[in-house]
Amino acid sequence: MFDYxxxxxxxxxxxxxxxxxxxxxxxxxxxxxxxxxxxxxxxxQVRGAPAIGLAAAxxxxxxxxxxxxxxxxxxxxxxxxxxxxxxxxxxxAKNTFWALEQMRRVLSKNLNLPLREVKQALLQEAQRLxxxxxxxxxxxxxxxxxxxxxxxxxxxxxxAGALAxxxxxxxxxxxxSARESGKKVQVYACExxxxxxxxxxxxxxxxxxxxxxxxxxxSMAALVMRExxxxxxxxxxxxxxxxxxxxNKIGTYxxxxxxxxxxxxxxxxxxxxxxxxxLPDGSAIPIEERNADEVRSFGQQLIAPADVQxxxxxxxxxxHRLISALITENGVLLPPFDRAxxxxxxx
Amino acid sequence: MFDYxxxxxxxxxxxxxxxxxxxxxxxxxxxxxxxxxxxxxxxxQVRGAPAIGLAAAxxxxxxxxxxxxxxxxxxxxxxxxxxxxxxxxxxxAKNTFWALEQMRRVLSKNLNLPLREVKQALLQEAQRLxxxxxxxxxxxxxxxxxxxxxxxxxxxxxxAGALAxxxxxxxxxxxxSARESGKKVQVYACExxxxxxxxxxxxxxxxxxxxxxxxxxxSMAALVMRExxxxxxxxxxxxxxxxxxxxNKIGTYxxxxxxxxxxxxxxxxxxxxxxxxxLPDGSAIPIEERNADEVRSFGQQLIAPADVQxxxxxxxxxxHRLISALITENGVLLPPFDRAxxxxxxx
Numbered sequence: 001m002f003d004y005x006x007x008x009x010x011x012x013x014x015x016x017x018x019x020x021x022x023x024x025x026x027x028x029x030x031x032x033x034x035x036x037x038x039x040x041x042x043x044x045q046v047r048g049a050p051a052i053g054l055a056a057a058x059x060x061x062x063x064x065x066x067x068x069x070x071x072x073x074x075x076x077x078x079x080x081x082x083x084x085x086x087x088x089x090x091x092x093a094k095n096t097f098w099a100l101e102q103m104r105r106v107l108s109k110n111l112n113l114p115l116r117e118v119k120q121a122l123l124q125e126a127q128r129l130x131x132x133x134x135x136x137x138x139x140x141x142x143x144x145x146x147x148x149x150x151x152x153x154x155x156x157x158x159x160a161g162a163l164a165x166x167x168x169x170x171x172x173x174x175x176x177s178a179r180e181s182g183k184k185v186q187v188y189a190c191e192x193x194x195x196x197x198x199x200x201x202x203x204x205x206x207x208x209x210x211x212x213x214x215x216x217x218x219s220m221a222a223l224v225m226r227e228x229x230x231x232x233x234x235x236x237x238x239x240x241x242x243x244x245x246x247x248n249k250i251g252t253y254x255x256x257x258x259x260x261x262x263x264x265x266x267x268x269x270x271x272x273x274x275x276x277x278x279l280p281d282g283s284a285i286p287i288e289e290r291n292a293d294e295v296r297s298f299g300q301q302l303i304a305p306a307d308v309q310x311x312x313x314x315x316x317x318x319x320h321r322l323i324s325a326l327i328t329e330n331g332v333l334l335p336p337f338d339r340a341x342x343x344x345x346x347x
Numbered sequence: 348m349f350d351y352x353x354x355x356x357x358x359x360x361x362x363x364x365x366x367x368x369x370x371x372x373x374x375x376x377x378x379x380x381x382x383x384x385x386x387x388x389x390x391x392q393v394r395g396a397p398a399i400g401l402a403a404a405x406x407x408x409x410x411x412x413x414x415x416x417x418x419x420x421x422x423x424x425x426x427x428x429x430x431x432x433x434x435x436x437x438x439x440a441k442n443t444f445w446a447l448e449q450m451r452r453v454l455s456k457n458l459n460l461p462l463r464e465v466k467q468a469l470l471q472e473a474q475r476l477x478x479x480x481x482x483x484x485x486x487x488x489x490x491x492x493x494x495x496x497x498x499x500x501x502x503x504x505x506x507a508g509a510l511a512x513x514x515x516x517x518x519x520x521x522x523x524s525a526r527e528s529g530k531k532v533q534v535y536a537c538e539x540x541x542x543x544x545x546x547x548x549x550x551x552x553x554x555x556x557x558x559x560x561x562x563x564x565x566s567m568a569a570l571v572m573r574e575x576x577x578x579x580x581x582x583x584x585x586x587x588x589x590x591x592x593x594x595n596k597i598g599t600y601x602x603x604x605x606x607x608x609x610x611x612x613x614x615x616x617x618x619x620x621x622x623x624x625x626l627p628d629g630s631a632i633p634i635e636e637r638n639a640d641e642v643r644s645f646g647q648q649l650i651a652p653a654d655v656q657x658x659x660x661x662x663x664x665x666x667h668r669l670i671s672a673l674i675t676e677n678g679v680l681l682p683p684f685d686r687a688x689x690x691x692x693x694x
Contacts, residue, residue: 023652188658191642191651193540193564199643199651207652214656215642217540219565219598223663226600251566253573254605261604295538295562296546298645304538304546305370305554309561311535316570
């Protein structure tokens, strides 16, 4: 069973599994400074939209945790500065902004209390978000499991598992729930270049959980579909617009086109905090471009000419027309997504 | 300018650029034993269907080069054994078998000559195949260049360049020829996991040749197409069936589906020696499955759990319906391919 805490609070410190070191080393970072949370998000020591949101929330707790409990103005300023800095860590995932809004709301609501109690209120909120995230994943899992056939052969991309959330996972939560309900589940995991979250994280997480998992390169997905080795694709999401367009890890759009061509259902599993209902469609979702060396090298090893130009978008946007269903904790949303989202997701 | 000899003959030895060490080291292997040619093909120190064919031909020369010139029966047996062993080195590329047939034919035809002259005849044949390969690539290039717009933005996969042939290249030969004819050419190179021929070889070869080249991961091709960054896809081929189905490096089929979805022309450039007109369609093309560690690790670096299952087909088959044209030294073949192939390619 996979029972590692991706993120947890321990006596004034945030413990994060360092995901850049998996699968070779399973070590936790113990972080007591919110700026180290920002760095952990930027370097992808913690990644996955829901997990980033939780790290952001605990980052706000860290920012105030060691402050004296007398200077109220300084306390508020520090908290707001931290929220603003954490907000800028990565631009694409909606969950970060959502989680920071929850923290800002709790801060505002409790500002008249003694500062010691404000600290406790912020910590409680971060803990609540963490627990709620796991519960949401389990609800997503139960709803999603019903979509899968009794013998499910599922292709997934990147890591939308326990490591990407407070626990249990979104896309991988659906697989866990399907298995718990008695269905047979086999998984193909795309390695997910450039940072190999599929090879490093999903393969690790699913093997620990004793799933039947086969690793492929991203370029093999089309062949695997053509050979009828999979009957569903499930991925997570970083942001979902009001019309159902989905931003997710680079390569997701490719899989959606390929699944469409092969008439294989393409599912996106994500909590409601992923939805950005203020965006009419995916064209306005900011897409982070990351350092060229992520593509030019593999770990420490240079694999291409050092001076070759690189295009390295971290995400792509899958148009809603290629998506069969959005699986949320509020239920399965079916096309037309604009109406389903307006009904089931509160802004 | 790119003016390295991928393969050449020097005073009783075959010089091969060791393609496993590019782009970090540009070194040539000096090989005097045909068994080392077999190993170089299997380990992909030499790769690319036409280049493998040439290495195979020179391997036959090496097998007999140091034999005494008295024992005719021993000479013939050694030559035939070498041909049989080289034939088994890799199963997919047609050019190997074709080149070995040419060598077998020259051997048979000259068997009555003094053995010293048989050696020379075999060497001359291998040299002829090498020179002819370069000429064919240039003809492919000229035919293919006419298909490209004046401002060509071309996506390519793996390496179908000078490094994959006797020189000039097939897919990359088309780019060279287009540029020589005054067209503007920009290239997106897919890195081509697992062995990264795009990142290591195509990026290197095109940079040396001062092309404008941008490296992407294979998973980014769909986005690049959606963003209208490319207006053509050109790849090479390892074997082409009588109906136009094309076996090529894993990931090619994915690009063909994606190009079809985005209404971008998809071209395959290959010499006539790539065609296997005895195969009615691609379903009978043998697809090599390579070692799982190619996917689980990169170089010496393990990037996935050591015990995860892997699927590692080295090639896939693109159905002819997804192909806009086959570019050969005999001209551009258009659908219906079965008729065009019967007309232009002699069996």
